[in-house]
Amino acid sequence: MTTPDEDAAKAAYAPAAIALHWIVFLLVVAVGWLGLLHDSWPRTTQAYWINIHAMLGLLMFALVLARIAWRMQHPAPPLPADVGEFSRRVSHPAHMLLYALLIVIPILGVITFVFHGRVFDFGLFQLDLHVPRNRAIFHTTEDWHGYLAYGLFGLAGVHALAALWHHFIRRDGVLRRMWPGLPRP
Numbered sequence: 504m505t506t507p508d509e510d511a512a513k514a515a516y517a518p519a520a521i522a523l524h525w526i527v528f529l530l531v532v533a534v535g536w537l538g539l540l541h542d543s544w545p546r547t548t549q550a551y552w553i554n555i556h557a558m559l560g561l562l563m564f565a566l567v568l569a570r571i572a573w574r575m576q577h578p579a580p581p582l583p584a585d586v587g588e589f590s591r592r593v594s595h596p597a598h599m600l601l602y603a604l605l606i607v608i609p610i611l612g613v614i615t616f617v618f619h620g621r622v623f624d625f626g627l628f629q630l631d632l633h634v635p636r637n638r639a640i641f642h643t644t645e646d647w648h649g650y651l652a653y654g655l656f657g658l659a660g661v662h663a664l665a666a667l668w669h670h671f672i673r674r675d676g677v678l679r680r681m682w683p684g685l686p687r688p
């Protein structure tokens with residue numbers, strides 16, 4: 504026999520998964536916003552802001568890898584019983600696609616950064632990979648980095664709308680599973 508509290512805890516994501524989900528969300532907003540501003544900076548400060556974009560992007564990448572490693576050992580909690588068939592079928596592939604974008608976008612960002620001849624400035628030290636500037640490579644990867652970032656913004660937007668639909672229309676407790684500090688359904 505399990506107590507109602509134990510049942511509720513099983514239906515929610517663990518605190519570590521919730522923390523990582525929302526920290527990564529905030530970093531995607533910050534990094535994406537800086538990315539969209541790249542062409543607006545004055546020439547003198549552009550390299551500085553692209554480096555900040557890269558630093559936050561690398562932090563996000565490290566947290567996504569930690570999140571995936573953690574998640575591979577901790578399966579998602581079972582969905583509430585009243586979640587419909589369509590949501591059950593679509594949510595898993597959508598989450599996998601989000602994870603894929605969160606991996607591929609930073610990798611393309613690093614390739615773009617390095618083949619542009621830029622130097623990572625971590626504050627305490629710099630990392631210069633001495634890769635010769637190669638316009639053919641960085642133009643292509645920069646384009647794809649941008650296209651996939653727009654794809655991520657679109658898919659994450661639909662994902663967020665779906666979570667709000669579950670919460671306000673279906674009222675099935677799906678958003679509570681991922682919301683920090685709320686009593687569980």
Ligand code: HEM
Nearest residue numbers: 534535538539541557560561608609612613615616649652
């Ligand atoms: C999820 C994480 C990231 C998102 C959402 C993101 C988003 C963006 C966006 C929207 C752009 C502008 C694209 C355009 O104007 O078409 C951009 C450009 C760029 N990003 Fe990222 N980025 C991410 C991570 C990274 C990382 C980790 C690095 C490098 C370590 C990086 C390096 C760059 C570079 C070098 C550019 C081109 C800047 C230029 O020379 O104009 N990005 N990014």
Ligand code: HEM
Nearest residue numbers: 528531574579594598601602659663666667677678680681
């Ligand atoms: C950059 C934005 C976001 C990204 C990349 C993202 C990514 C993800 C991923 C990959 C998962 C699957 C977790 C797992 O099972 O391992 C997930 C779950 C979830 N996300 Fe997001 N998310 C974002 C924003 C949001 C927002 C804004 C909301 C709410 C308005 C939200 C609500 C949820 C909920 C409720 C779940 C759990 C779904 C379930 O129980 O099956 N997410 N998210």
